[in-house]
Amino acid sequence: MDIPRDLTNVTLYERLGGSAGVRSLIDDIIEAHMQNPTIxxxxLPYREDPERLETAKRHLCDFFAAGSGGPDRYAGRTMPDAHRGMNVSEAEYMAATDDILTTMARHGHDEAARQEVLAIIWSLKEEIIHA
Structure with a gap:
């Protein structure tokens, strides 16, 4: 008989499927961003430069993994530095947020996991918009 695992000790990272789950999620989120007319x-320019695309995905995976309780350390730029000069609008931020949450739902992540990610996204808003 399987003994249920105590979910209070399971990190968001583990619930997202660990490294492979985060990578799959990031791949699909980036694709959703490329399809989203707002952003x-x-x-789309990343599609023309596969090396740059892979670097961006690696940084996003590291950031997402570290922020969700994974073992990885994020050694990239800060959010303000990464978005400086981009003048990200509120509409663009919301479009990206919607893509993330929709992709998570398509991957079968429950409402609790999506709400945790939304809280993280919301906590970064002021560091990204109009940076």
Missing amino acids: SARF
């Missing part, structure tokens, strides 16, 4: 212009 696609910011992401």
